[in-house]
Amino acid sequence: MSRTLPDRIRHAVLFEAFALAIFTPGAALAFNHPIERMGVIGIVSATIATVWNFVFNLGFDRALIRFTGGVRKTFGLRVVHALMFEGGLVILLIPMVAWFLGISLWAALMMDLAIVAFYLVYAFLFNLTYDRLFPVPTVSAFEAAPRAA
Template identity: 50%
Template sequence: MRTTRDRIRHALSFEIIGLALVTPLGAWAFGMPLHDIGIVGFGSATLATIWNYIYNLGFDRAMQRLRGTTAKTTPIRVLHAILFETGLLIVLMPLIAVYLGISLWQAFLLDISFAVFYLVYAFVFNWAYDRIFPLPEWQKLETA
C-alpha cells in the first residue's frame, strides 16, 4: 500500500493540476467571472483533497482486504472514479449554490459538469500516477 507521504503527494498534485485546468475552462464554459469560478474551484479542491485522502485510503484498504492487492484493473478504476465523484457531488452542490447565489438545479448542472471533467481527469491522472510511481508489489505481479 502507499505511504502517507505518497498519498499526500498524490492528493495535492491531483488537486493543483485539476484546479489549473478547471478554473479557466469553467469560467469560459459557464460565462462566469474567473474569480468566482476560482473561489468555487479552490473551495471544492480543498474539500476534494481531504476527501481524496480519506477515500483512497479506504478504497485501498477495501481492495487489500477483498482482493489481496491494491493493483487496479480498468473496471475497478472506472468504479473508483465514479464513487469518488459521486461522494464529492453530494457534498459540494449545496455549497456551490449558496456561494454563487444560484438554484440547486443550476448548482447541480455546474457541479455535474465539473464532475464529468474530474471523472475523466481522475481516471487519466490515477493511471499516469500509478505508472510514474508504481508500488513494488505491482512489479512482482507483472513478472509473475
C-alpha cells in the same frame, strides 16, 4: 503492499494542483461567471476534494486489500473507483456552489454534473499516469516470508 502516507499526500496535492490549473479558466468560460468567483469555487472545492481524495483512496485501498489481498486495479475497477469518488464529491459540493454563486440547487447540480464529466476523465487519466510514474512497491516472496528468530 500499500502506498505510504507521503505518497498519498503527494498524490492528493498533485491531483488538485493540476486540476485547479485546468478548471478555473475553463469553468469561467464554460459557465459565464467571473474567473475570480470560479477561482474561489475551485480553491474551496479543491480543498474539500483533497481531503475527500485522501480519505476515499485510503478507504478504497483498505477495502481492496481486505477483499482481494492487494491494491492492483483492473480497468473496470478504475472506472468504479472514479465513479464512486466523484459521486461522493458531488454530494459534498452542491450546497456550497449553489450558495456561493446564488443559484438554485438544481442549477448547481447541473453545473456540477458538467464538472463531474470533466473530473471523471481527469481522475481516470491522472490516476493511471500517477500509478505508472509512482508504482506501488511490491514485496518479493523473500521479503514477505516469515523470518526465524
